[in-house]
Amino acid sequence: MxxxxxxxxxxxxxxxxxxxxxxxxxxxxxxxxxxxxxxxxxxxxxxxxxxxxxxxxxxxxxxxxxxxxxxxxxxxxxxxxxxxxxxxxxxxxxxxxxxxxxxxxxxxxxxxxxxxxxxxxxxxxxxxxxxxxxxxxxxxxxxxxxxxxxxxxxxxxxxxxxxxxxxxxxxxxxxxxxxxxxxxxxxxxxxxxxxxxxxxxxxxxxxxxxxxxxxxxxxxxQEQMNPSNVVIAQPNIDPYAKEFSIPVHQQLGILTHLSDSIGQKNTEYFLWPETAIPDPFVEEKVLANASYQQARQFLNKYKNGNIITGAETYKIYNNDATETASPMEGGQYFDQFNAAVTIENSDNVQFYHKSKLVPGVESIPFSSLSFLKPVFAHLGGATGSYGWQLEPAVFYTQSGIGSDPVICYESIWGDYVGKAVLKGAQFIAIITNDGWFGNSTGKDQHLDYAKLRAIETRRWVCQSANTGISAFINQRGDVVKHTNWWVRTAIKQDINLNSDLTFYVKHGDxxxxxxxxxxxxxxxxxxxxxxxxx
Missing domain, CATH: 1.10.1760 (Arp2/3 complex 21 kDa subunit ARPC3)
Structure with missing residues (x-):
């Protein structure tokens, strides 16, 4: 034995x-x-x-x-x-x-x-x-x-x-x-x-x-030439202190300064990390939100510019609440989301709610089972559990470019990423906050796995991480450019958009x-x- x-x-x-x-x-x-x-x-x-x-x-x-x-x-x-x-x-x-x-x-x-x-x-x-x-x-x-x-x-x-x-x-x-x-x-x-x-x-x-x-x-x-200029900002704000040590407007100031430092007139995308907008806001009232207005003002000098950023958002329901919704005063319910948001030079704002939630941290597993409901009722229903959406989303610009917003470790689901590509995504935008891992191999593994998504879909991958590693990955899976760990910086790259579909994208797992x-x-x-x- x-x-x-x-x-x-x-x-x-x-x-x-x-x-x-x-x-x-x-x-x-x-x-x-x-x-x-x-x-x-x-x-x-x-x-x-x-x-x-x-x-x-x-x-x-x-x-x-x-x-x-x-x-x-x-x-x-x-x-x-x-x-x-x-x-x-x-x-x-x-x-x-x-x-x-x-x-x-x-x-x-x-x-x-x-x-x-x-x-x-x-x-x-x-x-x-x-x-x-x-x-x-x-x-x-x-x-x-x-x-x-x-x-x-x-x-x-x-x-x-x-x-x-x-x-x-x-x-x-x-x-x-x-x-x-x-x-x-x-x-x-x-x-x-x-x-x-x-x-x-x-x-x-x-x-x-x-x-x-x-x-x-x-x-x-050989990649087909269809260039688009993308800027990735890495603000390097300590995730364990970001909500308390630095005011929200100052955090956005860091992001806009980094983006503006290397932005070009033809830059089409500015990619900011997960929860880059840390103050939660109601999605229906986003146009009145101060963080949104600050980001929108930054885009004034970039006619074709779009921001893909992470944010904490809410939705409020008068009735027909989801299973993850928590009660509010007055008989209403609300859902909290780890979201991706795209901001452009118009009043059109697109949202994506993270689907692949971390068990026990972002979601309560099996909370919908009837015999477990009394247990979670003592915790205030689904309090502490994020809402989610079932299907991936594609963000479209006014010019028709499609991007796949991927939040954190969703990037390890090849089939899920492939569904967004099947819907029209021409590149993959990963927003993450790998600072939670510390200076460990977790952040390196996360980036390495993203290379496999590039091969499966033959799409460029642009990863923005709060504290590193941010990177550009081409359609062969090569890391073309990357940042170092725990460095405040920004990088830019002309990527090639692709609309062709691979066998794996068509047929999945x-x-x-x-x-x-x-x-x-x-x-x-x-x-x-x-x-x-x-």
């Missing part, structure tokens, strides 16, 4: 070493799961009577090591609310992901017992993809550790994500690890030389063909849905076999 636990821990360490923002050893992803596969094989071949429990515990340990070391920074972003609350919330990404991963491995064991090794390994890939898809769609979603994200620092290898999205990377990683595992097992079980040769041939084909195609695509890809379907078939087969044995 101790040997198997050590193998699982070794897997966790290999995957962590390969994970962004680490560079040059991404190839560890191709071998990182092999020790865990060997540990499961040892347990399956043992005489133990509790094999299922051992596989679950062993794989959970390895996955916990990988997750905890890779996203340790989560605790930094929530520790200010107090250890009593922060510690259990931190356990969501630290433990929930590994629990789901271990469940996928346990299902592999059950299918393996019911069929054979080959079918079991195919099922393992499907169960794993099903876990990843579940972990990006349910109320406790946190798809940060989707295996395909691991190639974010080696994006030249995965230019084919424009066809598959990150789930293609998940399948690729599992195939490579499984082939190495099978080769090792063939030596241990003294299988035929012919069988081993087939595995070796398959290994090199699975390795060389995707990489070869990707490199050819990377070096031959089809691989994940296929994997989910096959996983359900595998679980049904397991249940049928168990029933038959009884």
């Amino acid at each position: 101790k040997k198997n636990l050590l193998l699982a821990i070794f897997s966790g360490l290999l995957l962590w070493l390969a994970w962004p923002p680490t560079q040059y050893i991404t190839f560890f992803l191709f071998v990182g799961l092999v020790p865990m596969l060997l540990a499961m094989e040892n347990i399956i071949q043992s005489t133990s009577t509790k094999k299922g429990k051992q596989i679950f515990a062993t794989t959970f340990l390895g996955c916990f090591v990988w997750n905890a070391l890779s996203v340790y920074w989560v605790y930094n972003s929530i520790k200010t609310i107090g250890a009593v609350i922060a510690i259990p919330i931190t356990l969501i990404p630290y433990s929930l992901g590994p629990l789901l991963m271990a469940t996928a491995c346990w299902l592999y064991f059950r299918l393996r017992v019911a069929t054979n090794r080959t079918v079991g390994l195919v099922g393992l890939v499907c169960f794993w993809i099903a876990y990843e898809y579940l972990h990006q769609t349910w109320a406790l979603a946190f798809p940060w550790m989707t295996l395909g994200n691991g190639f974010a620092t080696s994006h030249q290898w995965v230019q084919w994500y424009e066809y598959t999205g990150v789930y293609g990377g998940t399948v690729w990683i599992w195939l490579m690890n499984i082939l190495i595992f099978l080769f090792y097992i063939s030596l241990r079980e003294a299988q035929t030389t012919t069988y081993r040769k087939k595995i070796i041939i398959a290994f090199f084909l699975v390795l060389i063909l995707p990489v070869g195609f990707s490199l050819v695509r990377y070096y031959s890809y 089809y691989l994940a849905k296929l994997g989910m379907f096959l996983a359900l078939l595998g679980m049904i087969w397991i249940l049928v076999r168990v029933r038959y044995k009884k």
